[in-house]
Amino acid sequence: MNRLKLLLALFVFTGFSALMAQTVAIKGTVTSADDGLPIPSVAVTVRGTTVGTLTDLDGKFTINAPAGTQTLTFQFVGMKAVTENISGRTTIDVVMVTDILGLDEVVVTALGITREKKALGYSVTDLKGDAVANTRETNIVNALQGLAPGVQITKASGAIGSSSQILIRGIKSFGDNQPLWVVDGTPISNSATGADQYGGVDFGNNAADLDPENIESISILKGANAAALYGNRARNGVVLVTTKKGKSGQVRVSLSNSTSIDRVAYLPTYQNMYGQGTGGSEYNWNNQPEFLEEDGELVPNPAYGLTYQEYCENFAFAYVDGIGSGVFDFYDESWGPRLDGGLLLPQFNSPYNEATGTYTPTPWISHPDNTRSFFKTGVTSSTSLSMQGGNDILTGRVGISNVLERGIIPNTDQDRTQINLNTSAKISSKLEADINLNYVLTTNDNLPGQGYDANNIIQSIGGWFGRQVDMTALKENWQTTMPNGMPYNWNSNYHNNPYWTVNKNTTSRKRERVFGNLTLTYQLTDWLNLVGRYGIDYFNEFRKGVIFEGSNESLPGTGGIFEQSNRDNKEVNADLFLNFQKDFGTSLQISGTVGANYRRTDYNYSYIYAPQLTVPNWFDISNV
Numbered sequence: 001m002n003r004l005k006l007l008l009a010l011f012v013f014t015g016f017s018a019l020m021a022q023t024v025a026i027k028g029t030v031t032s033a034d035d036g037l038p039i040p041s042v043a044v045t046v047r048g049t050t051v052g053t054l055t056d057l058d059g060k061f062t063i064n065a066p067a068g069t070q071t072l073t074f075q076f077v078g079m080k081a082v083t084e085n086i087s088g089r090t091t092i093d094v095v096m097v098t099d100i101l102g103l104d105e106v107v108v109t110a111l112g113i114t115r116e117k118k119a120l121g122y123s124v125t126d127l128k129g130d131a132v133a134n135t136r137e138t139n140i141v142n143a144l145q146g147l148a149p150g151v152q153i154t155k156a157s158g159a160i161g162s163s164s165q166i167l168i169r170g171i172k173s174f175g176d177n178q179p180l181w182v183v184d185g186t187p188i189s190n191s192a193t194g195a196d197q198y199g200g201v202d203f204g205n206n207a208a209d210l211d212p213e214n215i216e217s218i219s220i221l222k223g224a225n226a227a228a229l230y231g232n233r234a235r236n237g238v239v240l241v242t243t244k245k246g247k248s249g250q251v252r253v254s255l256s257n258s259t260s261i262d263r264v265a266y267l268p269t270y271q272n273m274y275g276q277g278t279g280g281s282e283y284n285w286n287n288q289p290e291f292l293e294e295d296g297e298l299v300p301n302p303a304y305g306l307t308y309q310e311y312c313e314n315f316a317f318a319y320v321d322g323i324g325s326g327v328f329d330f331y332d333e334s335w336g337p338r339l340d341g342g343l344l345l346p347q348f349n350s351p352y353n354e355a356t357g358t359y360t361p362t363p364w365i366s367h368p369d370n371t372r373s374f375f376k377t378g379v380t381s382s383t384s385l386s387m388q389g390g391n392d393i394l395t396g397r398v399g400i401s402n403v404l405e406r407g408i409i410p411n412t413d414q415d416r417t418q419i420n421l422n423t424s425a426k427i428s429s430k431l432e433a434d435i436n437l438n439y440v441l442t443t444n445d446n447l448p449g450q451g452y453d454a455n456n457i458i459q460s461i462g463g464w465f466g467r468q469v470d471m472t473a474l475k476e477n478w479q480t481t482m483p484n485g486m487p488y489n490w491n492s493n494y495h496n497n498p499y500w501t502v503n504k505n506t507t508s509r510k511r512e513r514v515f516g517n518l519t520l521t522y523q524l525t526d527w528l529n530l531v532g533r534y535g536i537d538y539f540n541e542f543r544k545g546v547i548f549e550g551s552n553e554s555l556p557g558t559g560g561i562f563e564q565s566n567r568d569n570k571e572v573n574a575d576l577f578l579n580f581q582k583d584f585g586t587s588l589q590i591s592g593t594v595g596a597n598y599r600r601t602d603y604n605y606s607y608i609y610a611p612q613l614t615v616p617n618w619f620d621i622s623n624v
Helices: 002-021 129-133 223-234 282-286 308-316 457-461 471-477 498-504
Strands: 023-032 043-046 052-054 060-066 071-075 082-085 094-096 106-108 114-116 124-128 151-155 164-168 180-183 186-188 215-221 238-243 252-262 291-294 297-300 378-390 394-406 413-426 431-444 507-525 528-547 561-584 588-610
Touching: 043 060, 052 060, 082 094, 124 129, 129 215, 180 223, 186 507, 186 528, 186 561, 282 308, 457 498, 471 498
Parallel strands: 023 094, 180 238
Antiparallel strands: 023 060, 043 052, 043 071, 071 082, 106 114, 124 215, 151 164, 180 186, 215 238, 252 378, 291 297, 378 394, 394 413, 413 431, 431 507, 507 528, 528 561, 561 588
């Protein structure tokens, strides 16, 4: 009977292995019929099964289809679904075309020109302002996530004020792949500066200054044909933003508020078996030889014959000053003694004996939530008030928005106030003037550090952190001084107390920005008009970062460190266009634009770095 069971088991296992092996690897590339560019994130599925995959940034895919599969389907938002018969092929390349639904819609194209979708020879994605505002994102780039086909949004981090990147149909070249942003016909800056892999602060991307509540529509121009009128700056596509305007015959007042809270959702899975230090496992202790070989001679091993308690005190971990005077007290890895509660070891928060200059051993136990307990609940509150109205001669809209953000990292914040004005006036039967103006004030008392740097909290407590460290002790004593004269900390060799970092070593910022334009339109005939536009994008930004004396980066005696910079940027665009659109019957229309553009950019930058101060912690240039 047992032999029969064994044979049946072998038969089932063999059959299962054969079934698993009967798959066919099919690969290929998905591109757009509009411009031939690859399409990322296309859903590729085996019809009739749950087997599927997505194309990568280059539009490539590989899928393991069960043997006998006949059909693959390709689906993507804004594109017609494609069905391909496999017919024994292992390489299938697919070209997708734009879905023709909605071709009668009128969209804004380059230079603010409106066209019907069916008259365009390229792809334009049009988004309504309500769809963008309803995402309740404080950064307009994040609001585009999932709303436009072929658009990828990458957020640098979840920290206050962090920047976001937008790619239209993937990466096309080395270097900058960001599209050009144009608001009501005038290009604006979307640059981002600050952090890199070695440290710094992420000051966000400049398009975040746009108020989502003030947006009427967004048109995304994809490919060279769509963006050609903006020249080389638009090689990666264009994001056209049209703001809201007042409407004749109605007066409307709107007030809205949205409040959201943020909590840390995911953290790495930490082990809680071993604490700070190295070589502290019971295996190392139990396998100590009686003698060690040194210079060809056998000498007694001092670790032999010790209890596990004695072994850990002398060879695995013992705190003295957190900079290496103890036993591995400068380590930030957790490969030390086992956290079983039975050990008593000197630790940074153990009672200090001034007479002997030592720390009294205390229970060596884990604190499983020591990283999570550092973070707080973040709050974001957005309030917007607008009024619009007008008559046949004059229409206008004025709005003010305020966004208050308090981050999940303690003492990090951002306040942004946005004021926008949009007015249209019919000066005569042929001449019309449009003015839109935006003012943005952004202030931060503290933005968190980034990169591999002691000022980055996540780098410190998110990875290099002793599992026995009590976060409560760090929070309650961050303003006190250790016996070694340094700020209260678990490890002074590589890290600062995280509460010292967020409350002392701060980075502040103030930025004022004005952008907008004046447009004059003169109607020469019913099919010919002349447009003149003068636009400006100006901002001034002041940044200051301070490091208090006693920090890991500024040892006692240096007085502290600070750096400050000022950026002053102005771009002017002046346009003159002659637009024509002539219908010849119902079947023929000729339209076009002839014009010129003048562009000037002025950029001024100053930077001060002070590595040593005369009066400690007075962060002024006169004190350098």
